[in-house]
Amino acid sequence: MNKLLSKHTLYGIIGVFISVAIIYSISYSLIIKPMQAELQTINKNVKMYDAQLSNIEDNLETESSELTEIAAQLVPSSPQPDVILVQIEKFSVESNTTVTMIESTILEEKKETSTLPKKIKKTGYTIEASSPSLESINTFLTLLKENEPLFTIEGLTVTKTGNQQFSLLVTFVAYNQN
Structure with missing residues (x-):
């Protein structure tokens, strides 16, 4: 009887491990994997917005320097x-x-x-x-x-x-x- 109990216990322990593995794989595929994909998408969007922001800042600096050059050409150098x-x-x-x-x-x-x-x-x-x-x-x-x-x-x-x-x-x- 002891052998049967230990066989049943062994099957029970294996069943618990299999159940835990199934629950983990289901929760990973339904909860964790979509969250990781969403995190990657958000990181890509952040990188894209950072690139656009730096591009806009560069354009503003360029336009500002161009306007200063134009002003220097149009405006007299001293009061006249x-x-x-x-x-x-x-x-x-x-x-x-x-x-x-x-x-x-x-x-x-x-x-x-x-x-x-x-x-x-x-x-x-x-x-x-x-x-x-x-x-x-x-x-x-x-x-x-x-x-x-x-x-x-x-x-x-x-x-x-x-x-x-x-x-x-x-x-x-x-x-x-x-």
Whole structure:
């Protein structure tokens, strides 16, 4: 009887091992293998996104350097108030407008809001002019807008004064490298 018990015990132990092996293989194929495949897919996606991110960063650096080079070509190397005064005088003559006041101020950029490259500085100008016709004021503004140096018109006021006279107040910014 002892031999039968030990035979039955041996069969029981072998049966338990076979059952454990079957349960392990089923759980491996149903749970662990899909999780490993999902992990590999996620790792591939992460590598792909990292490659795209580094590509985008490289493109941004390239575009930023290209924009800086373009700005260096378009923007004068130093403030040129004499050139601006000559051009404003020329515009005044061409448009039959009388310039009564020109004022210049150096503008400081706030570092948090500045979108300009670090080398680019701004100089503000205010022009007060008058003319007998609105068409002359419009011609003056068109000439100012189409000017060779980089200008940004920031403020514009046109008022009609007595005796068919129009008054113009323009504030604009000229850019230079420093």
